[in-house]
Amino acid sequence: MRKFLTTVLVLAAAVSLSAQNVSDLIISEAVAQPDSTGLLDDYGRRSGWIELYNKSTGTVNFGGCYLTDDRSQLKKSLIPKSDLRTKLGPRQVVLIWCSGRGADGTFYADFTLAPGKTVYLVSNDGRTIIDSLAIPATLPYGMAAYKQAFDIRQQEFEFVDNPEIPTPRMLNGEHGSATKGELMKERDPHGWILTVVSVSVVFCALALLWFLFWVLFDRPAKKKDAPAARSMTKGKRPVIPSDSEESEVAAAIALALDMETGGDTYAAIATAVHLYLADTVHDIEPGIVTIRRSESAWNNKSLNFRKSPILVTK
Amino acid sequence: MEHIFESLAQFWEYTGFANCTWQNLVMIAIGLVFITLAIVKEWEPMLLVPIGFGMIVGNIPMFPGLNIGVYEDGSVLNILYQGVKQGWYPPLIFLGIGAMTDFSALISQPRLILIGAAAQMGIFGAYLLALLFGFAPNEAGAIGIIGGADGPTAIFLSSKLAPDLMGAIAVSAYSYMALVPVIQKPIMLLLTTKKERLIHMPTPRVVSKKEKIVFPIVGFLITAFIVPSGLPLLGMLFFGNLLKESGVTKRLANTASGPLIDVVTTLIGLTVGASTQADKFISVKSVLIFGLGLLSFVIATTCGVLFVKLMNLFIANPAKKINPLIGNAGVSAVPDSARVSEVVGREIDPTNHLLMHAMGPNVAGVIGSAVAAGILLSFLG
Structure with a gap:
C-alpha cells in the first residue's frame, strides 16, 4: 500500500511539474498585418505571426498545446505532438505563423490575425488558457504588439501599449542589454567595489559558521573539559572521570594519527600509548619483553611525505 | 602505380x-x-x-574535419569534454571531496575558519591585477579563482565566466597546486620569525559524532543562503560530507570518495589536458594567465600567514597562540598546503606536528573558495 501511495505521489508530482512547465510559456509578441518589409515564412508568404517565449530555466515541450483567436473555441489550432522541434529551450523563443493553414507544418496556425483580435495559448488539456495577447485595434501595418520584461530576474512580463518595430526570434526587453561583466566594467572599472564586497561576504559567511560552532559546540565542550585542563597545568596527569571519556581521548589520538598516516596500526599504537599514560597498563614489567618501535621506510613520517624540490645552485 | x-x-x-x-x-x-x-x-x-x-x-x-578533435562536435573527446565545458565534473569531484574530508580539525578549533577566509584574498588580488592587465571583468574573475587553489572550482567558474580561457586557467590552477611546496615555503619562511615558527598549538579537543553530522547541514544552510550561486559546489561538498558522517550511508560515501571521484578525476584531467590544443592555447593571454595564477598563489599564502599573525595580536594567552606556519593552508589545496605546514614546522622543531591544526584552515579554504566562486558568478555571470 505504501509503495502504491509513493508511486501515486511521484506520478502526481511529475504531472504537476509537466503542467507547470507548459505554464511557463507566454505569447511575447505578435504581428497581425506585416508590411512589405515583413518576415517571409517557409513558403515565401508574408503572414501574421506570434512569438512564444519560454521564461523558465528548463526545456518546455509545447507539442499538444492549442492556439486560438476565439475564446469559445479553445481547440482551434493544435500544435502537433510528434514533432521534436516543439521542445523549447530555457529563455528561448519560437515563431508560429498565423497563415490560416495549419496543414502547412508544425509552426503554422489554423487562423489569421487581425487588429482587435486576441490570441490565446491553451494548455494540452484543451481547457486551461496559459497566456493571451490582445492585439490593439489601432495597430499599424508592420508593427508588433508585444510584452516586455519589467523584472528580468523574476521573469515578470507586462503588455506594452506602444506598438514597436517587430523583433522576431529575438528576446524582448532588457534581455538584449549589456552583460553583467560589461555593466561591472562601467560601474567598477578597477574592481575595488567587487573586491571589498566579495571579501566581506566571504568573511561574513565563514565568521557566521565559526560563531555558530563556537557557541553551539566549542564553548560548551571546553567548559566541560576545564577541570582536566586545570589539573594538567598543575603538572598532574589529566583527570579522566569516566570510561566513556577515556575512550573518547583514545579515539581522538587514533583519529589524529589515522588522518595523518592512514593506518590502523597507528590507531592501535595510539590506544596503547593512551592506556599507558592513563596508568591502566605498564610498559615495563618483569618477565615481559617490550618491543620498541623502530623507524623504517614504512613508518617514518618524513619518508611518507612528498619531498619538496631542492633548489640546486651551481 | x-x-x-x-x-x-x-x-x-x-x-x-x-x-x-x-x-x-x-x-x-x-x-x-x-x-x-x-x-x-x-x-x-x-x-x-x-x-x-x-x-x-x-x-x-x-x-581537421575528421570529427575526432576535442573541439569538433560529436567526437568522443568532445562528448567527454562537455563535462568540463558544461561544469558537470567539478560538482561531482566536490561530492567525492566532501565524502573523504574530515572536518573535525575545523570543528574542534572554529577560529581557524577565518584563516580560510583570509587566504581567499589571493582570488581578489589576482582579479584586481587581471583588470589592470586589460582583461574583461568576467575574464578577470575566472583568472582570479586560480588563487583559490582549487582545480574543480577553477574549472566550474571559468566554464561559466570565460569558457575561452578555461584550458589555460585549469592547467594553471592544477600546475600551481602541484607546485604548492615550492611556492609556499619561501613565503612562509620570509614572513615568520623563528620564535613564531616554534609555537606549539594546544591539542584539539575531541569532536563528537553529533557535531560532525550537524556541521555539513548547518554549513550548507549558511553558505548557500548567503551565496546561492555557489550551490552546485557547496551542495555537493556538504552532501558528500553528510554521507560520510551520518554513518548510515557508508556504501554511498565509499563510492563517492572512491570509484566516482577516481573516474571523474581521470576524465577531467584528460579532457582539460586535451583542451589545450595549440591553436587555442598558445597566446599572450595564456602566458599572462600563468603569471597572474602564480601571483594569486603568492598573495593567498601571504594573506593567510599575515592574518594568523594578526590574530595572534588579539590572543592574550600564550598557550592559545596560533603558529603562523598554518596560515598558508588557508588556500584549499587539500591536503598539500597542510603538509607544507607540517614539513616546514618540523624542520625547525621535529616535535611540532602542525598537520592536524593546518587541516582546519585547509578545509575552511575549500568552503571559502566555493563561496568566493559563487560571489564572482553572481556578480559577473
Whole structure:
C-alpha cells in the first residue's frame, strides 16, 4: 500500500511539474498585418505571426498545446505532438505563423490575425488558457504588439501599449542589454567595489559558521573539559572521570594519527600509548619483553611525505 | 602505380607529420614535462599524469574535419569534454571531496575558519591585477579563482565566466597546486620569525559524532543562503560530507570518495589536458594567465600567514597562540598546503606536528573558495 501511495505521489508530482512547465510559456509578441518589409515564412508568404517565449530555466515541450483567436473555441489550432522541434529551450523563443493553414507544418496556425483580435495559448488539456495577447485595434501595418520584461530576474512580463518595430526570434526587453561583466566594467572599472564586497561576504559567511560552532559546540565542550585542563597545568596527569571519556581521548589520538598516516596500526599504537599514560597498563614489567618501535621506510613520517624540490645552485 | 602514389600522397596529408606545427610540438613537450614531473618527482601524479597525457592527445596534429578533435562536435573527446565545458565534473569531484574530508580539525578549533577566509584574498588580488592587465571583468574573475587553489572550482567558474580561457586557467590552477611546496615555503619562511615558527598549538579537543553530522547541514544552510550561486559546489561538498558522517550511508560515501571521484578525476584531467590544443592555447593571454595564477598563489599564502599573525595580536594567552606556519593552508589545496605546514614546522622543531591544526584552515579554504566562486558568478555571470 505504501509503495502504491509513493508511486501515486511521484506520478502526481511529475504531472504537476509537466503542467507547470507548459505554464511557463507566454505569447511575447505578435504581428497581425506585416508590411512589405515583413518576415517571409517557409513558403515565401508574408503572414501574421506570434512569438512564444519560454521564461523558465528548463526545456518546455509545447507539442499538444492549442492556439486560438476565439475564446469559445479553445481547440482551434493544435500544435502537433510528434514533432521534436516543439521542445523549447530555457529563455528561448519560437515563431508560429498565423497563415490560416495549419496543414502547412508544425509552426503554422489554423487562423489569421487581425487588429482587435486576441490570441490565446491553451494548455494540452484543451481547457486551461496559459497566456493571451490582445492585439490593439489601432495597430499599424508592420508593427508588433508585444510584452516586455519589467523584472528580468523574476521573469515578470507586462503588455506594452506602444506598438514597436517587430523583433522576431529575438528576446524582448532588457534581455538584449549589456552583460553583467560589461555593466561591472562601467560601474567598477578597477574592481575595488567587487573586491571589498566579495571579501566581506566571504568573511561574513565563514565568521557566521565559526560563531555558530563556537557557541553551539566549542564553548560548551571546553567548559566541560576545564577541570582536566586545570589539573594538567598543575603538572598532574589529566583527570579522566569516566570510561566513556577515556575512550573518547583514545579515539581522538587514533583519529589524529589515522588522518595523518592512514593506518590502523597507528590507531592501535595510539590506544596503547593512551592506556599507558592513563596508568591502566605498564610498559615495563618483569618477565615481559617490550618491543620498541623502530623507524623504517614504512613508518617514518618524513619518508611518507612528498619531498619538496631542492633548489640546486651551481 | 600512379594510383598508389596518389593514395600515399593522400595518406600523407592525413598524418600528423604533414599537419604538425611548432605550437603542437611545444604543447607536446609541456605534456611530457608534466608526466615526467609526476612520475619522477611525484608531484601531484593523480592530476599531472592525466593532464600531461591529455595535452599530448589534444596536440596530435590532425587533418581537421575528421570529427575526432576535442573541439569538433560529436567526437568522443568532445562528448567527454562537455563535462568540463558544461561544469558537470567539478560538482561531482566536490561530492567525492566532501565524502573523504574530515572536518573535525575545523570543528574542534572554529577560529581557524577565518584563516580560510583570509587566504581567499589571493582570488581578489589576482582579479584586481587581471583588470589592470586589460582583461574583461568576467575574464578577470575566472583568472582570479586560480588563487583559490582549487582545480574543480577553477574549472566550474571559468566554464561559466570565460569558457575561452578555461584550458589555460585549469592547467594553471592544477600546475600551481602541484607546485604548492615550492611556492609556499619561501613565503612562509620570509614572513615568520623563528620564535613564531616554534609555537606549539594546544591539542584539539575531541569532536563528537553529533557535531560532525550537524556541521555539513548547518554549513550548507549558511553558505548557500548567503551565496546561492555557489550551490552546485557547496551542495555537493556538504552532501558528500553528510554521507560520510551520518554513518548510515557508508556504501554511498565509499563510492563517492572512491570509484566516482577516481573516474571523474581521470576524465577531467584528460579532457582539460586535451583542451589545450595549440591553436587555442598558445597566446599572450595564456602566458599572462600563468603569471597572474602564480601571483594569486603568492598573495593567498601571504594573506593567510599575515592574518594568523594578526590574530595572534588579539590572543592574550600564550598557550592559545596560533603558529603562523598554518596560515598558508588557508588556500584549499587539500591536503598539500597542510603538509607544507607540517614539513616546514618540523624542520625547525621535529616535535611540532602542525598537520592536524593546518587541516582546519585547509578545509575552511575549500568552503571559502566555493563561496568566493559563487560571489564572482553572481556578480559577473
